[in-house]
Amino acid sequence: MSHTKRILVNGFGRVGRALFRLLETRKEAEVAAINDPLPADQLAYLLKYDTVMGRFPGEVSIQEGALMVNGRRVALTHCERLSARELAGCDVVVNSSGRNNTRENLETILEHGAARVFVSKPLSSGVADRTILMGVNQHELQPKDRIISAGSCTAHCYAPILKTLHERWQVQRGYMMTVHAYTSAQNMVDGGHERDPRRGRAGAQNIVP
Template identity: 45%
Template structure:
């Protein structure tokens, strides 16, 4: 039986989730979309994408609804999720992609509207389970109603951290994500309420920024809570990012041992690479994290202690979405 999915928010992530579900062989079926953008524009943006190319599907509008490959998807323009007809549509799970309903209390609006479950496509606030497929998706139970799929950067970092901690033990660590610019940034310099740097032209600058991705590892791997931190550099690429993680381990290790452990752990969510790739090579790659064995380094101090550097690439859009859909499939199966 098909899992009936609704997408709330049809921006970058919402559209790519839709593409992923249509293009893969699964029992997921998107039956409804809610977005305040006019429907003609939604259809256009679904068809054409600068970073990921043209959508290989027949897309048209029939009345107020979207029709993709002959299947009708109902489109709504409700500002308040409580007004959506999720109960009437028998929605099994809502993919919450607006960036606004990111707490248990806020996402409860979808449950109140009749949806059975909610998966938030962003870090969540409050007492919400944070899940990275391939790392801790087994913590989900049939009783869970609202869950977070974490951030794209946490999905990149978490598998690397898990392998290091499981095999060698992590004392502490810090990370830096070299991250493609996103829709929250600007093309021309302008004011910014959060941080002045955030208001600088995204396509012309390397912009230091903050990220909660490393701290969020404590939500995914609880024994590391409070032991990791990090930052972000936003760079002029449309998508395709990587995470550099520096760690102090409990055991003395070699580059070969690190790489062997990563290779052994590789799966559909966590890929292993030995080629000299660059960011454009991983655009569209359907793993949440791609470990780069060519960039593993170890620096040893005079007292024998080591700093270990590991690097993982990730398509911060399509790779994250692919892993989130895996989480969605698992969540819906419970």
């Protein structure tokens, strides 16, 4: 009987919650633990009710500081950096927090017992062992690759199309423009921004170049 991979999700935002919902429909892997700074009741609420994906199709509650999903216990922690204690019993870490993505920090997670770390964003050169885009280069993943980047949402949109065009006609050069959905990092109404004044505009009503 094959072993069900036990995953720790570090960062329970949009990506972390979407991954949780997906894995609840699979048998080969499950989320065993979640690390996020938000208190348990808010994490349960955000999983249960989602404006985009709708209500979670199952029972969600909090019991003794842990998340209970359809009768299954999911450990909750709220630490800044993962230690061996949080990783106990977990095979894989998915870092969807957007933070602590240096090679040193990710290797520390491996030293604490994780077999692999998947990061839900592009990583700087030399940080990831490999960047994998499903439908494009997943066949390149090797057993020795332990720190894996999932690339960017933009790359997942255009890379499969570019791959098809290149295989059929050989793309020599190109230019791409992406119109990105607004995120929680943007304002609902006009305001300031620490780096770029344009980013302070109301995200739902402006196309910010």
